[in-house]
Amino acid sequence: MRNISTLRQEHKEIAQMVEEIRPMLNEKDLAIKPLAKTAHDMLCDIVKKISDHVEGEDKDLYPSLLVSDDPKIKSVAWGFKSGEQSLRRALGDYQKKWLKNCDFDFTQAFIDDTLDLFERLGTRVEQEEKILFPRLEHAGIGAEAIPE
């Protein structure tokens, strides 16, 4: 089971993975097949890590919040849950479009889509860290309510 500090830690790990791959995302490097293959593998790992994280939030974080007695917590949780569904869809689409086949001919369109996905993810993580988690911690929900 995850608690808020586990989720924060996962955000850090994801951000680190994203920063590691970012310098490789240019047409010049991706024209070199072994580099493109490495980038492909790293992106598969990142997408898996994000999917596990999002699934974890869905399983360990939202269920208790959606039935909270505090209407504010309940409403913010619904908002975040629907945002999460759109991130999940974006991840699935990206995976199908770019990571399904071992096709390492990465184009500018691939780079643009990847950077878009990272941007979406970054916004999401920032909202959780700046809005959701502090609100939960303020309400006394957090470490205890989401058992490890």
Ligand SMILES: [Fe+2]
């Ligand atoms: Fe998250």
